[in-house]
Amino acid sequence: MKTDPDCVFCKIVAREIPAAELLEDDDAFAFLDIGPLTPGHTLLIPREHYTTVDEMPGDLLARVTQHLPLLVQAVQAATGCDGVNILQNNHRIAGQLVPHVHIHIIPRRPGDAWTFNWPASEYAEGEMGKMADRIYRELERRC
Ligand code: AMP
Ligand code: ZN
Numbered sequence: 001m002k003t004d005p006d007c008v009f010c011k012i013v014a015r016e017i018p019a020a021e022l023l024e025d026d027d028a029f030a031f032l033d034i035g036p037l038t039p040g041h042t043l044l045i046p047r048e049h050y051t052t053v054d055e056m057p058g059d060l061l062a063r064v065t066q067h068l069p070l071l072v073q074a075v076q077a078a079t080g081c082d083g084v085n086i087l088q089n090n091h092r093i094a095g096q097l098v099p100h101v102h103i104h105i106i107p108r109r110p111g112d113a114w115t116f117n118w119p120a121s122e123y124a125e126g127e128m129g130k131m132a133d134r135i136y137r138e139l140e141r142r143c
Helices: 008-013 058-065 068-079 127-142
Strands: 021-024 028-032 042-046 083-087 103-108
Touching: 008 028, 008 042, 021 068, 042 058, 042 068, 068 083, 068 103
Parallel strands: none
Antiparallel strands: 021 028, 028 042, 042 103, 083 103
16 A cells, blocks of 8 residues: 655554544545634545645545445534535645545535635637547547
8 A cells, every 4th residue: 555654644644643543444535623713624535645636546446435325414414504515636836735535525614714616618619529528539548
């Protein structure tokens, strides 16, 4: 199993540094985020060190994310929140600070501290089809 001796989440998995642990199995580990956007902000990670989600084998990602329904149910019940955002940042440009794949589960309530900008735009005529073709060709190359 790949680990990175300098990675804070690898250290949490190895119990070299403490965390408020919530769940673990052979592939996954979950704990409270130390800097919560809202109370109950939870992180779900693979035990193994992968920097970004596209580096992970799909079946491992599936075994990690299989815990999301139960984890979300537990976080919602424990915090009494009205819903959650599930967020996963890849690379610095997308807001990733810790280079070990992690999935944020962020409880939401009316008037809570977190807002995010969602500047929806539109495709120019014909551009949506071209974009779908480009992505589709990349998928085909990889299958
Ligand atoms: P990201 O910006 O997506 O990389 O998020 C990294 C998250 O890891 C942040 O929300 C941090 O608060 C959280 N974090 C960093 N160090 C720790 C730690 N030792 N224990 C728990 N959460 C941490
Ligand atoms: Zn790591």
